[in-house]
Amino acid sequence: MAAFNYIKFNYNCPCCDNSVDIIAQTHIASDYHGDSTGHFMGRTYSLGDKMAWYLPCDGEFDDWMTWGKPKNGELVCERCYADCDSCHCELTVLIEFKNLVPVKVSKIERLSK
Numbered sequence: 001m002a003a004f005n006y007i008k009f010n011y012n013c014p015c016c017d018n019s020v021d022i023i024a025q026t027h028i029a030s031d032y033h034g035d036s037t038g039h040f041m042g043r044t045y046s047l048g049d050k051m052a053w054y055l056p057c058d059g060e061f062d063d064w065m066t067w068g069k070p071k072n073g074e075l076v077c078e079r080c081y082a083d084c085d086s087c088h089c090e091l092t093v094l095i096e097f098k099n100l101v102p103v104k105v106s107k108i109e110r111l112s113k
C-alpha cells in the first residue's frame with residue numbers, strides 16, 4: 001500500500017541541531033478512498049489532531065492501522081521516514097498513535113545508511 005499521510009511537528013534535528021519543522025510519512029489512516037472532504041491520504045496532521053478516516057460503523061474502520069487491528073484505546077507505534085526542513089538529513093521517527101490521533105514522537109534518529 002503506497003498511500004500515506006504526513007505528521008508535522010517541531011523538533012531539534014539530530015543532524016544539524018536546529019529546531020525545525022519535521023514532516024514524517026505515516027501509513028496510519030491512509031487509503032485511496034475517502035469521504036466528502038477528500039481522500040484519506042496526502043493530508044498533513046499535527047500531534048493531537050484526529051485523523052480523517054471511515055466511521056466506526058463502516059467495515060473499513062478497523063483498518064486504520066494498515067498492518068493490524070488495534071483495539072479501542074490501544075497505543076500503536078509506527079517507524080516513519082522523515083527529513084529535516086533545514087539540512088535535509090534523512091531521519092526515522094517513532095510516532096505513537098491512539099484512536100487515530102498521533103499523540104507523541106517517542107524517538108527520532110538519523111537514518112543509518
Ligand SMILES: [Zn+2]
Pocket residue numbers: 013014015016017018020084085086087088089
Ligand atoms: Zn537538520
